[in-house]
Amino acid sequence: MFKLSDLFILLAVAVSFVVSGVSYFNGYETQGLFTAIWVPSILAFGIYFKLAALAARGRKE
Numbered sequence: 001m002f003k004l005s006d007l008f009i010l011l012a013v014a015v016s017f018v019v020s021g022v023s024y025f026n027g028y029e030t031q032g033l034f035t036a037i038w039v040p041s042i043l044a045f046g047i048y049f050k051l052a053a054l055a056a057r058g059r060k061e
Contacts, residue, residue, distance in 0.1 A: 009046035013039055 016038040024032025
């Protein structure tokens with residue numbers, strides 16, 4: 001069900017989430033908030049590329 005590319009996207013989201021939390025709670029609030037913005041952006045790019053791959057596969061058949 002999950003492809004390797006899906007796992008890389010989820011890994012990037014998890015790393016971004018952890019980095020933002022650690023930064024925020026260690027006194028770097030601005031850096032933590034900036035890094036937290038990456039989480040939905042990475043997910044959006046992952047969804048876009050997943051849909052693009054599905055559409056390309058559908059055109060081949």
